[in-house]
Amino acid sequence: MTTPALLSVSGLSKRFGRVVTASDVTFEVPAGRALGIVGPNGAGKSTLLNLINGTLPSDSGTIAFDGADVTRVGAARRSEIGIGRSYQIPRPFGGMTVFENVLVGARFAGGARGSAAHEQAYDALVRTGLAHLAGTRAGSLRLLDRKRLELARALATSPRLILLDEIAGGLTERELPALVDVIAGLRDDGLAVVWIEHIVHALMAVVDELMCIAAGEVVAIGDPADVMADPRVFEVYLGSPAEVVP
């Protein structure tokens, strides 16, 4: 029996003038599964996350979440129903504590109130291994903990689907496993994960499926090792082959 998809994207297309950023993109992600997305710079990866979380409207195609068509649903509502998102450039409130930063996520992006917001925020800190730093000023965190905070802010909205945009960027080889473990834990807890990442070996340690896109088109999708071995994937990376070597 196949697991029904939590996220179902079908024939999704988007262009900015002459630049095609999504062209007939189709894929599914069930709960408890992780999809990795790779592709050269400017391929349309971040745009795809913006289409899924509703910060950008698509030109055509459909996005279904938990069986409901959300293609024309606004970003705030998508966040409330369980689509969470981290950003490539985290912008924490440096003068606020770690807990206060996550509380903002729970209250304003997640729509939680009172003690429920506090519980969601604390739970997000526990899941990301940040609880011991709850009272620390966010501006003083080292990079790994800033990444955990970005993840915690997205988790504070209690998502069932989490969209991660290059969350591992800038981490050292020694730091990467800690973040990879947190993300694998979220998937194992039943979240659907869509993770864009240039650090391919970090992705390969977690994802169940891998999709390569270039110029908005799906070049290959499927078993991660098969996708990385696909000559078409190698070809789209010819400009930057070092990025694909695990």
Ligand SMILES: Nc1ncnc2c1ncn2[C@@H]1O[C@H](COP(=O)(O)OP(=O)(O)OP(=O)(O)O)[C@@H](O)[C@H]1O
């Ligand atoms: N709001 C926008 N208006 C116009 N063009 C845009 C907009 N957002 C993205 N683009 C263009 O769409 C293309 C895809 O951008 P996108 O950020 O999705 O790529 P990416 O695959 O995430 O790249 P990177 O790996 O560098 O982050 C780029 O050419 C970009 O300049």
